[in-house]
Amino acid sequence: MSSMNGNRSAFEDEGKPVSIAILGAGNIANAMARTISAMSNDERYRNLVALHAVASRDERRAAEFANRFTIPVHYGSYEELAEDDDVDLVYIATPHNFHAEHAILCMRNGKNVLVEKSFTANREQADAVLGVAESTGLLCTEAIWTRYMPSRTIIDDLLLSNVIGDVTTVTANLGYPLTGVKRMVDPNLAGGALLDVGIYPLNFIDMVLGPQQLSSLQSSASFFETGVDAQSSTTLHYENGHMGVASCSMLGMSDAQGIVWGSNGYMICNNINNIDGIDIYEDGHRLSRHVDIPQQLTGYEYEVASAANAILDGETQCPEMTHEDTLRLVSLEDNIRDIWGMTYPFED
Incomplete structure (x- = not known):
């Protein structure tokens, strides 16, 4: 695996957890918010991750989502979330056809991404996403929970x-x-x-x-x-x-x-x-x-923990679901x- 040099020490020096944002506010986004909230109250994970922000194209929906899960920040556009300097990892929770667009948006703004399955709608989109991941040196991994359990x-x-x-x-x-x-x-x-x-x-x-x-x-x-x-x-x-x-x-x-x-x-x-x-x-x-x-807490905690630890270790992919695995599927x-x-x- 290729890596981003120095990430581990930077996080350790600051003594902060990996700050996560959720892009999208549908059913799977709700499941992820419940998961990260539960992780924040679990001694195994509370120092590893923190839920920082959520974004929806409907600001009212984002505000309701943030209030439901006590999320500090909400946005009415995905672009605003991607530009938030306090976000380390974005969970992409939009429909399949948008995964490539939104993952690329986030990575081009310096954000690591955890992309809900299916990773993209087709191989052409997957190649485009992983091409940006390679050029930016950021973590990009597919969130199919059974791979991490x-x-x-x-x-x-x-x-x-x-x-x-x-x-x-x-x-x-x-x-x-x-x-x-x-x-x-x-x-x-x-x-x-x-x-x-x-x-x-x-x-x-x-x-x-x-x-x-x-x-x-x-x-x-x-x-x-x-x-x-x-x-x-x-x-x-x-x-x-x-x-x-x-x-x-x-x-x-x-x-x-x-x-x-x-x-x-x-x-x-x-x-x-x-x-x-x-x-x-x-x-x-x-x-x-x-x-x-x-x-399990919910079952989704394993993919979140793997992505967070990969970021801390400066890795660009998770061993449970490598880029090769994603492209093959x-x-x-x-x-x-x-x-x-x-x-x-x-x-x-």
Whole structure:
């Protein structure tokens, strides 16, 4: 990783936490505000991060948000937030199609960024964002919380212990009824199931199997009248013989399981969007072990702490979700949409 020299000592000399601002005031921004507020009251994090500001294009909405979470500063424009010299890290919480624009705005004003998934709407945008990150030497990382959670390390350790033998196949699914969320069916906002819901099964498979070369990719989807995907199924074949199957939907609720098949058994990870338990089965489908997941504040604290520590260490990316990881996943999303023949209006 490349780094910004001297950041650690500067923060330590001043004895201050990493000052965070939230760009956007929607549902995920509310979840992040609750998280950082909880971190400020937790002895593990209270000296690490502090919530400083929020911005919305609607100043009244920003003021209400700031009042709700006792945030010192609010802005009625994103430009004002980006120019605030007291901000160290900006969490980008706008719709997918705006992530690139807003991340670049912040970095060009000297701000590190934590960009909500999906990182961008396509690979072209991702390349532009990471190009600015490289030229500025600032932290730029994708906020897909499952990459940062303790459950990921627990799964890795279990597989390394050969508890189910040699891994052969990974399946993962996630579905929520989300048709009532306007932005989710809007192609101008990069709506559809893939970028919001489907990214979790794809990430689960990628985390278990690691970066591998695909030999073939098949996918099919059904679509809303607006042209965005409602649900889909994707099969990934890898050159080493592994296979992954990812399914997602915004029409109905799924069991949200991630299952790892092995030569001596299989592992079921319950709720891949926020794993709450792992069950290991031996040959004969006998449950041999259950593994609990540590209690969390909200689950988002791990990505915030990782980003803050990366800034303190002068790093430009987080080890849990490197730039290479982000580019691999956003390219996969592009390839899947290419199979469907689906584009967003702003791409035309």
